Amino acid sequence: MSALQIKAEDLSVVKNNNKTVAFKTLGCRLNQYETDALVTDFSQAGYELVDYNAEPDVVIVNTCTVTNQSDQKSRSVISQTARKAKNAVVVVTGCMANNFKQKLESQENITFVVENNRKSSILTLVDAHFSGEIVHPDQLPQDVFRYQPVRKSLHTRSAVKIQDGCDNYCTFCIIPMVRGRATSRPVAEVLESVRMTVENGFKELVITGVNIGRYEDGTVRFEDLLSMILEVPGDFRVRISSLEPDGFGDEFVKLFAHPKLMPHLHLCLQSGSDKTLLRMRRMYDLTQFRRTIKKFRDVYPEFNFTTDVIVGFPGETDEEFEQTMEAVAEFNFSHVHTFKYSVRKGTRAERLENHVAEKIKVARSLSVRELSVKNQISYFASFIGKTQDVLIEKITNGIANGYGQHYIPIRFKASGAQKNTVHSVKLTEIIGDDEDCYLLGEIIA
Amino acid sequence: MSLLRPDMKMDESFYKVEEIRQLTGNTFSIKLPKARFAFKAGQHISLGIVGGNQSREYSIYSGENDENLEVLVKEVENGYFTPQLRRLKAGRMVEVHGPFGKFGMEPENAKTGKFVFIASGTGIAPFRSIVRTFPDIDYTLIHGVRYSIEAYDSHEYESNRYVVCTSRDNKGTYHGRLTSYLKSCTFAPETQFDLCGNSNMIFEALEILKEKGFDRDQIHCEVYF
């Protein structure tokens, strides 16, 4: 650690500085949460939150590097930002900042490059810059959990970060290199953060991290922590961000009987072929995955599962891909986030043999997408005539938008209902497909 | 309550190579001082050479209470990293991250369980660590190699517990592929299986064990490539 390290106690900030700040976030829920926490930091310090087209004084780009496409998007957002906000302080952070630190640091249009483990102190860096101090991002304290509970957010739902990093070393994945090794936030801090986020008015919390199923603080495992979170008093519901399909037992299934815990999981399958799963160094096989799904659906038949699938992983044969298609059909995922495999430098899969041609990846990706849309429509349609409790996220032209318990997007005439309130809605019709698919309903309470 | 945690710990460590132990023409072990490095038998580290720009994962070959931290490395023809490791001499600095991984043995389990360890090539590494850490463990180690000379440190295992399957010479316990040997075996229903090595061997072994009626939950895998 540098001798010039700024101490955590020095992190007090100046209020009302009449400066404006804009944020641009790419990638996962965890990144979104970290942006939300920074929004809270900056707005408490008196910065006004503006759109990044409005010539802000500071722009913070929270990047992603999980696929080649994310790199491209991140790069294009950075250059757009620099072009539009010519005089702004441009801070680039997130996973791309870790993966391409030196390259980004050499770019003239970027003022600061801040790695993930120092992201929580960006306000200190920016404040120091405006007060004329010369602080290098490497002098900021390293702490992946220093984020304060979200108060002001770009969303109605707030995440609570319980964990960071991953030690699984799946062969395709860059995350251990850019997020570091698995580390869990102490129980007391998590519960305090939950209480404060609920006090700040959020009605829905998303439990977030890189590999949250591997949460471990002393003897407290993920399901123990979740059970404690559900017992925090207050009127709120809890969702779980994506989860690896290993490492949890029957107690976890039982927890979903709790009215606060919403019946949806994004359980990452990645492939339906046991051979491919082994090459990916995934810790489960299809039989175990099937068993997990069954455990839930035996108790909660309408339980919603969504998933991630990688197509065209090195060595994936037609037969192995077919097994993925069969699994997607069998498990009736209502949405499949399909990734065409893209080489991440430094991962083990980069050095695997038999890389798959782009043309084949595109075709496989399309097939999964089509099947996913079919699944989605049949799953959503099964809710017509039923009632869901919808948390209103926004109201546009008198139409309320939100999600029901099962994470189905729902719209209905607001009829005086307010944002951030929960209403019973009877579902009448399915509209659109894929990203634009939603259920239409009528408010009944 | 304060939400600040200024005491984040760093996990980088630099070690001086103490000894290179040549085991065959292309396989060697690297011995490092253990210092305060704590791990659980079965875990792996990420190893880099100071001044280099890449690292690779290696299962820990030594026992939890051994004096040294040791890894077993096979030089891969046309590989990137292993030819560099092969050129290492005692005294050079390496960088160790970790330990990582859930593959391994719970001490309570080691006392009461019945284990079959199945390894291909250098996949024997975590099992040597387990056997050195828990000398009283009830195990059978089935090791698949091409030549009997690749039965690394075989004298350390009790002869009735170590089966070496050699596919290219007949100087092992069994002449043929590990998976052929496995097909001919019978195991007690409560046996727990730990598999380590290349994914093709692991896939085939898993299929054989499942055919024999063992549940996937009784089987743990560590895939090298």
Ligand SMILES: Cc1cc2nc3c(=O)[nH]c(=O)nc-3n(C[C@H](O)[C@H](O)[C@H](O)COP(=O)(O)OP(=O)(O)OC[C@H]3O[C@@H](n4cnc5c(N)ncnc54)[C@H](O)[C@@H]3O)c2cc1C
């Ligand atoms: C958790 C884990 C633990 C590991 N433990 C060990 C260990 O204890 N000892 C060890 O020698 N290796 C181990 N490996 C493999 C090791 O990390 C490297 O992949 C290996 O040393 C080759 O590196 P390289 O740069 O020379 O080859 P690369 O240039 O990376 O080429 C990789 C190719 O070499 C082949 N290959 C990889 N490992 C081996 C091997 N061990 N034997 C034969 N062919 C191989 C594969 O075909 C692979 O596609 C482990 C891997 C993992 C994921």
